[in-house]
Amino acid sequence: MTGFAHKPLPFQALVITGAALAVPALSSFFAPEWMTGDARALIWLTALVPAFLFAYYKGWQGVLVALGLALAVLASVHVALPLLGSSEPDWSLLAGVAVVYVGVCLGVGILADLLHRARYEAEQQALTDTLTALPNRRHAMLVLERAFAAAARGVPVCVALFDLDKFKDFNDCHGHVAGDQVLRFFGRVLKGYTRAMDLSARFGGEEFLCVLLDGDEEGALVFAERVRQRLKTSELPFDPVTVSCGVAAYTQEMGTIEDLVAAADKALYAAKRGGRDRIVLADPRPVSSSSR
Numbered sequence: 001m002t003g004f005a006h007k008p009l010p011f012q013a014l015v016i017t018g019a020a021l022a023v024p025a026l027s028s029f030f031a032p033e034w035m036t037g038d039a040r041a042l043i044w045l046t047a048l049v050p051a052f053l054f055a056y057y058k059g060w061q062g063v064l065v066a067l068g069l070a071l072a073v074l075a076s077v078h079v080a081l082p083l084l085g086s087s088e089p090d091w092s093l094l095a096g097v098a099v100v101y102v103g104v105c106l107g108v109g110i111l112a113d114l115l116h117r118a119r120y121e122a123e124q125q126a127l128t129d130t131l132t133a134l135p136n137r138r139h140a141m142l143v144l145e146r147a148f149a150a151a152a153r154g155v156p157v158c159v160a161l162f163d164l165d166k167f168k169d170f171n172d173c174h175g176h177v178a179g180d181q182v183l184r185f186f187g188r189v190l191k192g193y194t195r196a197m198d199l200s201a202r203f204g205g206e207e208f209l210c211v212l213l214d215g216d217e218e219g220a221l222v223f224a225e226r227v228r229q230r231l232k233t234s235e236l237p238f239d240p241v242t243v244s245c246g247v248a249a250y251t252q253e254m255g256t257i258e259d260l261v262a263a264a265d266k267a268l269y270a271a272k273r274g275g276r277d278r279i280v281l282a283d284p285r286p287v288s289s290s291s292r
Contacts, residue, residue, distance in 0.1 A: 007057045017066075020049035021073050028077045044097045047073060051105045055112035063109040070101050129202040131180060132187030140201035140209050141257070147211050148257045151250040157213055158220035158249045161264040162190075162227065164206040165242045165276040174238055182241055189230050193223060209261070217249045217281060224279045232277065244271040248282035 024044045027034050034043060047070040054062025078094050127139035135143070144159070151157040164170075164186065171179040183206065190200040190208060203209040212220050224245045231243050246267030254260050267282035274280065 009054070009057050009062075013053045013057065017050040017053060017069075020046050021069060023047075025073050025077050028081060040093055041097060041100075044074065044093075045100070048101065048104055051101075051108050055108045059112050059116050060109045063105050063112060067101060067105040071098060074098065074101070129187075132184055132202050134187045134191065134208070135199060135201040137201065137203050137209075140199060140203060140211065143199045143201075143211050144209075144257045144261070147213055148250070148260065150213070152252075155214055156216055156249070157211070157260075158215060158217060158247060159260055159264045160210040160212065160220055160224045160227075161203070161246045161248075161261070161268045162186075162208040162210070162224075162243050163245075163268055163272070165244055165272075167206040170238070170241065178238060182236065182238070185234065185236060186231060186241075186243070189227055189234075193227055193230070209264075217247065220247045220249070221279060221281060228277070228279060242277035244268060244276050245279040246271055246282060247279060 023046045027043055034040075050066035050069060051063055054066040056062075058065070074094060074097060078091075127135055127142075129136040147155075147157045164182065167179065167182075170182070183202075186208065187202065190210065194200040194210065195212075197213050199211045201209050201211075210223070212223060215223075224247055228243055228245060231241060234241070246264040246269070248260055248263035248267060250260055254263070263282040267280040271278045271280040
């Protein structure tokens with residue numbers, strides 16, 4: 001399950017695990033009359049409960065831990081019983097229950113792996129733009145929320161909002177297939193210039209948002225200029241395609257992420273009004289989202 005996010009085990013799951021393992025162990029010592037015939041195997045099967053719990057929260061790793069715990073309890077009880085003079089160990093029961101443990105845990109592990117993979121892929125699809133393979137707006141807002149919280153603690157954060165120039169006219173002239181080709185190409189350009197710690201996402205239509213962490217306005221402007229120049233000098237089989245960009249840095253006066261995005265948006269429209277194919281740095285004064 002490497003690469004998949006696992007959930008922390010809640011306290012209730014640990015309590016249930018302890019109880020499930022304690023039932024057969026304590027019954028063997030304090031209620032031996034219960035541990036006769038087929039009832040012994042059924043009672044020992046309660047030790048499989050942790051495998052299902054651990055599989056849900058920890059995947060294969062959890063299943064192996066649960067299997068180890070169950071086998072350890074099973075073996076410890078069967079070794080302790082003759083030492084305490086209670087009874088001789090039932091090796092056939094020990095072997096049979098151990099085989100069942102291993103078989104069930106393997107099945108649970110395989111099922112857990114399939115379910116975790118399906119969930120992971122669904123989550124990735126929900127956060128990815130299918131055309132450009134970049135993170136989508138929802139993903140960008142989640143990252144921006146975390147970045148905004150970090151900015152409030154003193155971490156420098158900038159955003160760059162890109163918009164392809166006259167893209168509607170381009171689609172009308174060349175068609176939507178060509179427009180999709182440009183969007184995919186620009187997505188690759190952004191991905192190529194975006195650091196692993198940052199995020200570039202398709203924000204909607206021909207707009208793209210970049211969240212730049214731990215950097216100042218100068219670094220954000222350098223990043224945006226590299227992207228602008230790369231697109232302008234690309235060898236696409238169309239007329240030169242250009243992009244405008246608004247860059248904004250977090251300030252303490254900004255109360256929400258919408259304020260930060262609004263500042264970049266205002267700078268972007270200033271770039272559009274100034275002739276397009278350019279980058280404008282936002283006014284450091286906050287832009288209230290309520291006034292947009």
